[in-house]
Amino acid sequence: MKTFVNRPQRSDVQVVAVYWLVALLIIFPSYVVEFGWLRSVAAMAYNMVLDTAAVYFIVFCFLPLVMQQRMRLVALLLIPLFLLLSGLLFKAGYDLILGQTLPWTPTQLISSIIRHGQSYGVLGIMLIGKGYFDMQRRLLLAHKAQTESELKNLKAQIDPHFLFNNLNILYALIQQDKQIASHYLSCFSALYRYLIRHKDDDFVSLADELKFVDEYIYLLNHRFGQAYSFHKVVLTEANLDGRFVVPATLQILVENAIKHNRGDEDNPLAIVISVNDDTVSVSNKIRPKLTPVESTGTGLLNLQERYKILSNKEMQIYRDGFFEVLVPVIKEWN
Template sequence: MLLARPSRSDLLTVAAYWPVATAVILPTYWQQFAGPRAMAGMVYTVVLDSAAVFAIVFGLLPNLLTPRYRLRALGLLLVFLLASGLLYNYGYSLILNQLVPVSPLQLVHSIIRHAFSYGMLAVLLTGKRYFDVQQRLILAQKAHAESELRNLKAQIDPHFLFNNLNVLRGLIQHDPVAADEYLTHFAELYRYLIRHKDEDFVSLTDELRFADEYVYLLRHRFGTAYCFRQQLPEPAALGQLLVVPGTLQLLLENAIKHNAGDDEDPLIITIEASETHLTVRHPRRPKRTAVDSTGTGLANLRERYLLLTGQAITVQGAGPEFVVTVPLLAMAQPAGKLPQPENTVADANSRSTRL
């Protein structure tokens, strides 16, 4: 079952609704049941109607809109209507000391009357939630379009292309077999970028495979100046975790761009993953020559994760290590619709690769 979590603005909407509704409802109660009974009836209305609306908006509706849970949600809807009618009938009967026997017709009448009671708040909160979803969708589409432009720019980055084509030219002259293998990895890297440029998420398996191709290219440029280590879950779990495509490329580029590596003392960059987070860490070893950087890479990554997942990435750069942690999402599992997880080129638990 799916349970949506009310936001702070949802709670504020409900809190703002009831003072206005109380000003309209309470005088009617007071005319009929002056004194403590009127106040008790008003309090019961607030509690019962709020509970009903939260059950509908954050429980029943998300499940009714999800095919996987729709039948179960329809059953719960019947339970909800029955409970709604009973609580409405017996609750007000006890508070107002007017016991009304329950019959099928009376129960239907109570369900309808209660629906009229909480209907305004339900419509208000549902409309507000719909507006919020539309706003997030617009922001996500805007961020995705901007991200796609950045990804396309990265794909045709003249410096990146020049460096790799220059390496390829040298290999062709001295080692045609190695050049053929290098070209294969180079093509795989660009194939991944093109294949996933329109997607918001990819499996962690695919992202790690992309990192393997990227590491292979960097090895031919920097030799053993950089060393990569991976600490990962079991291979089967990797295909069930989702990450924003290009995350590792950006974090690895960021580490190499700003930190010096040495063949005798390589910079160790560690990629760690759990069921909820992906972390890239390395010692802080700033290059002697200042690096021209606008700092937009991590800022853009942070914005995209926040819009797509509602979770922020964390960056720790004040200590001896520079650590970036991004959230991982668990892949939904409707029967017959999951992409099959692929075996990663990396070992499951630990791997070390020098660049």
């Protein structure tokens, strides 16, 4: 994205108009007292045209050249030429309009360049400042649009991911016990409704998410029996009121633990969900399955990106005999 546009916008014209309206109220009366009405009007009109043209060149011609690497040298070479030409026009015009006969000396020329720079400097600063804030606003809008697009794509991945995994479980249960499969389907439908209901939500309350994961664990117990044991630890200082997480956070983390670690009814794999005031974590001992599991890492990566986009906070992942994921709890979200 370019830092400065190459042509003035309507708002730039409005800034120039307001500037000259204020300048006229301040400068014009002193001109009238010193030079009379006719010469004052002519001098003020000349000043407006010359200063506006100088600022136009600086903001819409010179600065865009400076922003281009290949044209930067050309732009720098134009500086002395611009200063000399603007100083000559300023002195010649005012000498003619105001009837002044000051000699053309290097000192007078330098003085003219400085005086003209002071004359158009305020207007130039105003337009450059406005251009900067316009640029920041455009960047902010572009970033917001990109963020919303990324977030929408991430959300779109969750439901199919959840659906695919649980349909596989349901298929396996149908082969084993149709009655259990029927009950599983009923519970699964309730969970899926939760996801659909919060599909467009950025956050859900931590209390609702904990209920959701309890129901999900119920389904897992039907599928795996006692091969996995689940423990929920809510620390005494934890306050669930006004605490939020991304929808399906705990379901994704529990699912990830089961997907990559083997459980055994004689030696169940403990999966611990810990809740405190600032974070929620899911941890388990690393016990890789005998047959490697194909994984794209979609669930965990998706969750990481959503927290980064929505809260500007990072999930923490630790691997040291145990695999633990710490998720930031969002407080006072509206």
